[in-house]
Amino acid sequence: MCRTMASHNRILSVLKNGPARRNLFGPVDREQLQVEYQTALQQDLEEASQRWGFDFILDKPLASSNFQWEGVPGTKVPLLYRSCLLDEEQGASRRAAGRICKVGRVEPQHNDKENIPHTPERCAVNMHDLEKTPERGENAGVKRKQTNLTDFYQAKRRVVWMPRKSGE
Amino acid sequence: MELLCLEMDTIIRARPDPNLLCDDRVLQRLLTIEERFLPQYSYFKGVQKDIQPFMRRMVATWMLEVCEEQKCEEEVFPLAMNYLDRFLAVVPTKKCNLQLLGAVCMFLASKLKETRPLTAEKLCIYTDNSIRPQELLEWELVVLGKLKWNLAAVTPNDFIEHIVKRLPLPEDKLALIRKHVQTFIALCATDFRFAMYPPSMIATGSVGAAICGLQLDSADQSQWGDSLTDLLAKITNTEVDVLKECQEQIERVLVSSLREGRQQQQQQQQTQRGPSGKGLEELDQSSTPTDVRDVNL
Structure with a gap:
């Protein structure tokens, strides 16, 4: 285990001052932090809009878009890209949907492009663990879900640059 | 409150792969792409108004201690510092948010490099609960955006x-x-x-x-x-x-x-x-x- 930092070490230990658990720069201004967070997200969203030529809030392509956008039903995209559902009940239905998707999957066609992933397969299997960090007693914690960038827009597929798979 | 670590050291790791280490192309490729992941500016001279070099050192030392105490893989700390520098090179940041940023960077680096990554809760405890897990997760997204999701940076x-x-x-x-x-x-x-x-x-x-x-x-x-x-x-x-x-x-x-x-x-x-x-x-x-x-x- 010499590659972990456990075996360290005198040089770095002299940098230490007191217990590692400490607050460095005083209290955090939570309200201000929230404002900055919202601003930063907003900015990210605007940049994404410009880049992809899509209004993610109105869910419409921008007039100036360099891409052609085409709606795709949620069930046709890999699970990973579906809108995230937060509460227990919906979570259950999401898992159900995952199963349907898995069962309903057509036999894998002999696709000559090997590097095109057969996404529903793998996603369906790992769904429960998608955003969990292994931690004891997790269930006891607050029910919370990490935000995805994809939470902010519905699944869409870009069609211009992607050749269609023959089986679709 | 004591931090109690009950994990056993049973992480299975891959052996060094001679196919990667003996092939000169790998080294050349690393040398070619490494510059892409450097911070763009010496940010204390422009972008940053509130924070100063000694504060970076404070947060870095703290991060190193956390990584050590949590027995992180060696590359987690340098990688987290790379994220921190790249973020600070583009986003003016207040001193009171610097520790949050450090925690987020460790969170991301650990998730990228480790089989058993640091959890948000643990990291928040290390800040003496000055930040909340929810805030950590929110800012994770912000940092990812600013890094353009380029996390697999080349480290020393x-x-x-x-x-x-x-x-x-x-x-x-x-x-x-x-x-x-x-x-x-x-x-x-x-x-x-x-x-x-x-x-x-x-x-x-x-x-x-x-x-x-x-x-x-x-x-x-x-x-x-x-x-x-x-x-x-x-x-x-x-x-x-x-x-x-x-x-x-x-x-x-x-x-x-x-x-x-x-x-x-x-x-x-x-x-x-x-x-x-x-x-x-x-x-x-x-x-x-x-x-x-x-x-x-």
Whole structure:
């Protein structure tokens, strides 16, 4: 285990001052932090809009878009890209949907492009663990879900640059 | 409250892959892409108004301590510092949010590199609960956006094996050399002066410093002579003078941090009678820090 930092070490230990658990720069201004967070997200969203030529809030392509956008039903995209559902009940239905998707999957066609992933397969299997960090007693914690960038827009597929798979 | 670690050290790791380490293309590719992941500006001169170099050092030291205490993989800390520097190069940040940023960067680096990553809850405890897990997760998204989701940055650690493999080093010293090199790399990551250096240069300088520090270069003068630096420079396509300067800088940082640590320990011991017996021993050993051999890493 010499590659972990456990075996360290005198040089770095002299940098230490007191217990590692400490607050460095005083209290955090939570309200201000929230404002900055919202601003930063907003900015990210605007940049994404410009880049992809899509209004993610109105869910419409921008007039100036360099891409052609085409709606795709949620069930046709890999699970990973579906809108995230937060509460227990919906979570259950999401898992159900995952199963349907898995069962309903057509036999894998002999696709000559090997590097095109057969996404529903793998996603369906790992769904429960998608955003969990292994931690004891997790269930006891607050029910919370990490935000995805994809939470902010519905699944869409870009069609211009992607050749269609023959089986679709 | 005590932090209780019940995890067992049973992580299974891959062996070094000779296909990757012996192929020159891998090293060349690393050298080609490493510049993409450097922070764009020396941010204390422009972007940042509220934070100063000593604050970066404070947060870096804290991050290193957390990584150590949590037995993170070696590359987690340098990688987290890379994220921190790249973020600070583009986003003006307040001092009171710097620790949150440090925690987020560790969170991301750990998730990228480790089989059992640090959890948000744990990291929040390490900030003495000055931040909440929810905030950590929210800012994770912000940091990811600013880094353009480019997380697989090249770190100095990526070069260690490539460099060490190309040097005629005694087999029985390799483990020790690696350990010293990793220590120097971590030390560099705490110091802003190294933040804009390409990772390959930091790695090469650290290997040089480690070999010189262990005086392996003097064992066989005919083999090394003055050529260690030349050889190192050739491996990573670095200019010899620049590399020499980098290595000397690493050695200076080492000396000054040892001296600083000594003063700190003395102060601590004056106020409280040494909490551990080992403290005194360490003190004696580091009293002449010019000879790295005496420093038992």
